[in-house]
Amino acid sequence: MKKWMKKTIAVSMTVGTLALPSLTHAEEMMMPKFDYSGVETITKDGSELAPLRKIAESLGFQVTWNEMNRSITLMKSMMMDDKKMMDEKSNMQDKTMMDKNMDMGGAITIQIDSQTFLVGMKKEMLMVAPTIVNDMAYVPKEFIDTYLLKEMKMMK
Structure with missing residues (x-):
């Protein structure tokens, strides 16, 4: 037995x-995949990169550029009522809400030419570093599909 x-x-x-x-x-x-047919992508080190601001804003993220350290911070827009987005201007003006959002891990911060980035306070790695081409930041498609779409799914 x-x-x-x-x-x-x-x-x-x-x-x-x-x-x-x-x-x-x-x-x-x-997991949903973003439809890249409407955006111009580039190839770097064998990876396809997509324009970050255009895609992130279309997904409801606020995008902030920090010239001093060449970083980009993405914040999830807060949801109100039945899936209506909060007005971006009032969200940006309400520093208390932004600080609270960052404390909750709602910020994603990437740095140009660096393969490491932060999701909240957690460090993550990219296979290819974000880059700037013609004054636009490009990130690997995997970043968008893995992190931005995942955040959008969690918001619903």
Whole structure:
């Protein structure tokens, strides 16, 4: 009887271990992808990059450029009533709300020419660093699909 139980446990653990990556992959497949057909992309180091501001603003993010350290901060717009976006100007003027949003981890900060970036206070890595071309910041498509669309899904 003990031998049968050990085999059952071993088989169950093996099946669970094998099924876990499949579940993760299924979740990734269900993640929405951005339609890049309306934006001009570029290729750098074998990766496709897309214009950050245009896409981020279309997804409801506030985009702030910091010239001094060449960084870009993306803030999720707060939701009001039935999925109506809060007016961006009033959100920008309300420093208390912005500080609260940052404390909650609602900010994503990237730095031009750096592969590391912050999601809230957590450091993440990119395969290709963001770059500037013709006064526009470009980021890897994976950044948009993984982080911006994920944030949008969490907001709903």
